[in-house]
Amino acid sequence: MPEAVAAARRLTIGEALREAIAEEMRRDPDVFLLGEDIGVEGGFGGAFGVYLGLVEEFGHERIIDTPISEKVIAGAAVGAAVLGMRPVADVQYADFLFECMDELVNQAAKLRYMSGGKIRVPMVMRAPVGATTRGAQHGQCPESYFVHVPGLKVVAPSDAYHAKGILKSAIRDDNPVLVFEHKLLYGSKGREAAGGLDLTAEVPAEEYLVPIGKAVIKRPGADVTLVATHVSLYRSLAAADLLARDGIECEVIDPLTLLPLDGETIFGSVRRTGRLVVVHEDSLTGGWGAEIAARAADECLSYLEGPIKRVASKDAPAPAAPVLEQAVLPQVADIVAAVREAVA
């Protein structure tokens, strides 16, 4: 958080994202929005209200309500970006990204390369992730699929300050950037499912950017490095509080960007602590935690003093019943147990 903030206010992530978009739309006439239910009068302002009020300022020409056609949402964003526009597209739930895998993976990520570097695809795709008792097709965290794609950038902000700054950077980036936001983190009240957290953060009134590719140390600690995003980040911070009582100091890192990964911050920390636990809500096998674990084994082996641990959702689709859902999701107790194994 920057020091000497003149007019800091506390904003929710939803409010911060809305500010980021509005500021970039005022700044650059090439920025426009594309998605379902985003500008309809009397509508929702997008599935989670992030766009509420924007159509009044920017009009329907720059806030385009599409048919329920995710392939064309992503494909239109690609085409418009090729001609120099800066589309901010979104799908209502990240699960729907699978509808437009071709447009994202074969077109957005590869057209520049296939052209021999002659074109750019400066587009943003926003996608809400996370299990919220909506079941298997509205609760996935599919970041890892896209972390595997050269040509894409993948960011996953978890608080209002970083969400605003990194979305602005994503809009200005000349590459396709996927922005994954967690559904339980949009609101202000601190929903019970998110642990009753106060999810507002200080956001300066003056303009700032948060760079893509730079991780943030949320809590310094000497004994073990904990890397986590979204709700898992807050659960990791809660686990760190509990472990501190027993004298185990966790260094909690929010990677913020999953592709490209900030190896300097993350593996620099691992070299200091000698221990690594990665936590994510995506399921375990092949998740982005595996990539961090593999790189730690490769780049930090001589520094490691304990096993690298991964805490993730169990390898099952998200169930609907709350009791089942919680059984699948990584809990604070799971994180505490993993840290104890890492430091044992």
Place this chain on the structure above:
Amino acid sequence: MHADGTKLAEQADGGLRESLYRRMLLIRRFEERVYRLFLEGEIPGTLHQYQGQEAVAVGVCDALTRDDWITSTHRPHGHALAKGVSARSAMAELYGKRTGCCGGKGGSMHLGDPDVGMLPAIAIVGGGNTVVTGLGLAMKLRRRDQVAVCFFGEGATNEGAFHEGINFAAVERLPVVLVCENNLYGASTRYSRVALVPDVAERAKAYGVPARIVDGMDVLAVRAAARDAVAAARAGAGPTLLECKTYRFTGHSRSDARGYRTREEEARWAARDPLLVLGASLNEATRGHLEAEVKGELDDAVEFARDSPFPEPGDATASVYA
């Protein structure tokens, strides 16, 4: 079918007919040359060839300016040459050379060049049908007097992307022209086996998009239809679908022996070869002169490609990101 081709040919002035013929001839001879070089092991990869369909690429691209854009398919050589990629640049790309239009990173299936208004060809069937709407959207938002054309085969109309793309283009009245090259077969599968609606043009009606069936072997017929569609798009009237009935004279790709279609059917279409249809209105001396010109251009292109340097292996990871 569109108005009689011969009548149109009579109406077109000699200079135009010569120019169109030369462009079609360049594509035909380019493809024949490339096939031989491929068999001789000079050109790597695979090939999807365009012989037989030249009238579509040339007729449509003649209705466009350099500022207009096209998207293409896994069979893009003809589109690239028709839109203005030079024979040198295209040939060098097929050779995998640094001087190719994509620096060797695209190859046969991704020929293209933004400098002439052509995206790297999209080799996923239906892939261009959504991307073209974004090109059109950018043109509309910037109020540019441009048009975006999507080339696709009849096979693409069974992809979801076709339906999402045409509907969105219609709803947003985008300056887009959808050019279906109906060559009857998706790889080896006959269209009538996989669609109960015999004409692709019929499908456009479901989206409120005007459509025309065009003789895709008659470059003047294609050109006339394309000029109307492009004019409508420029005027803000939204998309048109042109279904060009055509035929690929070769197999789907280099390894295809065409066992799924009859030699009689092939002979019927060969009699309507677009070079014969237009060439009938040119005299033999003119045709001979154009042959010689095209041969010279292709000799030069091959020499250029052969003499060009390969990319450095270190270039392989460049241009992944901007």
